[in-house]
Amino acid sequence: MLFKLPHQMGKSLLWVVILLIAVNAWGSSGCLEEERIALLQVKAHMKYYALGKSLTSWANDTKSDCCKWYMVTCNNTTKRVTNLELSWIVDRNGGGWYINASVFLPFKQLITLDLIGNQLAGVVENGGFDKLSKLHNLEMIDLSYNQLNRSILSSLSHLSSLKNLTLDSNPLNSPPNSSGHETLSRLSNLELLRITTIHMEDTNVLSVLNLKDFINLKMLVIDHNNYQSFGPFNDINALSSLEVLDLSQNFIEGFETSISLTGVSGRITNNSHLQLRLNSIFCNMTKLLQALAAFQAVKSLELQGNNITTIDEIHALKNLSNLEDLFLGSYFLPNTFLHKDFLQSIGPMNSLKVLSVRLVSFL
Template sequence: MGKFLLWVLILVMVVNTLSCLGCLEEERIALLHVNTHILNTTYGNSLDSWVEDKMSDCCKWSRVTCSNITGRVIGLYLSFVSYERVENWYINATVYLPFKHLNSLDLTRNNIAGVVENGGFDKLSKLRNLKELDLSYNNLNRNIFSSLSHLLSLKELYLDENPLDSPHNNSDNIGHERLSGLNNLEILHMRSTKMEENNVLSALNLKDFINLKDLDISENKFQSFEPIKGIGGREMFLKHLC
């Protein structure tokens, strides 16, 4: 019993020590790289607390959430960080790869129109703890589906208010990919994305989404939703399909 209590005490001391360390140096440097990428691409941002100071605890920086136990970065909330007059921003998703424990990534309202070469969202598949990705209110087209389909760890995906069926300057053709393979996904929101498919299954391979519980594809122009109802014998919460 005495040895057991000793090990419990050691464990508590280790946990308390880790929780007081602040963010890891490697992740502090990685956050500065993210900041540099945003600055170089959008000519400005609102990350004033992200400073080059080794004494600065990046877990206390704005828009960053760290684990209370490990000190690892688990959440990045980077909405509205692009300079407001930038019409299109092409991001490099690889800048987020150092955050091995990242659970949530919010990139809403940044005028993101796509990704740089070899920097697609499929790279985020290496982040096995990533559960939530929010790309709402950007300028992404449907070509994004092919890379997002690699993110098998996702439980929540938000693509609201992206012109998914609209080409951009760097696209000769509108993509016709389907979102598929996300068998851990529980929430999928694609409200008001200008999609005009005859059948919703032309855009979403819902048979793959075996855990999907909450689907919002409202304010689009799908002609048919019939296959959704009771697909695979599952109950699903559908929001305003028409």
């Protein structure tokens, strides 16, 4: 016997059935089949290098949901891969290897690509990271602790969507060519850049980085290198957005001259959140401290580990009227820093909230 349902109730039941079918379809399929196959291709590309336990969950099984695989994150709605955290999966005894970045192209919504510590020595021919420029959602790449040389910089310069790039602990030691194509440039959306503990032959920071292109850069960390100067500072308008500048553990003799002669301080200090980290930079501290007086809006200043030997050297810091955090710990601070004249020498800093003077030895 057939029953005729009221028109409105019939429409409601129809939508319920459609919704149940859709929910069931999403729930049963898991990740997209094309991306499951692509992940297996990534695994195959790395099969001679990957540690045995790292990718065991990446099984060639149509019933296996790749969104639940180790080191894979998917969008909850689209089920597309958004994050690949493929760090430390390469056997360190296997030697350097060359990647084909094109294997990541099927992941149309990829946001983060982490390849830390994988013994990468470079890319195969026609398989550079510039291929990933087609991934318009790609915001973060971490290539730290690999064996990449300077040629990787021009390849990465094509990734205009990048906001976060980390190249820590790569040698980057090939000499620059005459064309200048082996510098990092054009990344106008970049907000964070880390290139620390490397062995580049350059003595000039700006021969490595074309900072005038990085108009949205907020954090620049290039500590533990051998740079001896920062510039010439010509057309460095990108620094107006800078919030953190870390030049620690360098040999920057010319930094104090650069910032005093070119008016760079005026560009940087438009941002009242600026932190300057100048720990152990092995330069002329008297000149540096005098030059820092121009950074009126600096909020946090770190100078630990520098050769500050007299109270008079830091007298100029009293002009930093917006300074909230001041760190002066040093291996060379004299015991006169314990005297009341020390506080008088830096003058009234009404905005100062934290003052750290860490005495390691007494002279």
